[in-house]
Amino acid sequence: MSSSNPPGGRTLGILNPAAGLKRFELRRHAPAPDLAALVDWHWVVRWSLPAPFEQEILPHPCVNLAIQVNGSIVNGLGTRREVSRLEGTGRVVATKFRPGGFFPFARCPMRRLVDRVVPLAEVFGDAANALEREVLDQPDDLLGVRAIEALLRAHRGPSDPGLDEAMTLAARAQGDRDIHRAEDLARVAGVSVRTLHRAFERYIGVGPKWIIRRSRVQEAAERVASGASVAWAALATELGYHDQAHLIRDFKAQVGFTPAAYAARCAAASAARG
Known part of the structure; x- marks a missing residue:
């Protein structure tokens, strides 16, 4: 281990x-x-x-x-x-x-x-x-x-094919930057958006759109915390946002700070850590 x-x-x-x-x-x-x-x-x-x-x-x-x-x-x-x-x-x-x-x-x-x-x-x-x-x-x-x-x-309970499929799709929602919306994931799965949502609520707890947004904000926060200079327009495109403003709005809603304010907090902590 x-x-x-x-x-x-x-x-x-x-x-x-x-x-x-x-x-x-x-x-x-x-x-x-x-x-x-x-x-x-x-x-x-x-x-x-x-x-x-x-x-x-x-x-x-x-x-x-x-x-x-x-x-x-x-x-x-x-x-x-x-x-x-x-x-x-x-x-x-x-x-x-x-x-x-x-x-x-x-x-x-x-x-x-x-x-x-x-x-x-x-x-x-x-x-x-x-x-x-x-x-x-x-x-x-x-x-x-x-x-x-x-x-x-x-x-551990018995195996469940529905769970296996839902977990695979949730991982896809987290990692595949070509998946922008629940509709994209439903298309990959070959099911309706309604069917996809039911499966996610049962096996995951939240819908695919929430997972997509959360994973992208976590990735953005990770880039900021690393101390690297972030080109927000390019990062927004990389993460599948329509534009920089949408990413910044999502970031503030989830993290509680604008990217600039969060970057300042991380930089101050890193400097103090020495």
Whole structure:
């Protein structure tokens, strides 16, 4: 099982990462091969802070499972920018599912979990309490990850061809810059837009248009946070926007700042990081 530290790679979803990575350590671990179709990665955050810190996050279209001292949770797909408050000393051992990847474990339409945080036991029953104790009492992160994977294997539902197709299409919506609208994705799938939306609400939780917009704004924010000079008109074209104004409007609506203001915040954090 491999691991990686985001300072050497991409930090999609973590806003102003230079500010956050001064205050916490984030490590990612690849899932076991038999779970890789459903799990994107496992992640572990550790911190020890003299003062509280609030990390802003632009969520991916997926579910996260988190084992933590103040109550282990299933964090449903979040449509809004989130703020995670860290204080004192702590650790979270968590699993990030692929879009749609949590469906075999929840066994309910994913739209029910959108913008919701539920106790882990609500999904996994008594096994959740045993898992929480095992992970929190275990200082070895990889052993904690393996314990989470054992729980997932024990609760995995039957295969579902509809899920497989929806997950493939969601990945296409995230990564294919030639897909600009839900109609484009429906054409690829050979179904009506209405049928596509029903499948996405059931297996993913949100519609394809939302996924398209979110992935593009995350990519734009990543470019800004890297410190590179961004040619916004060219980037708008690359990401499939009609023009620069549409990208800037989407960016501000999701990130909460104009691209220029966000770039200034990231630059200031990078300079302070030194």
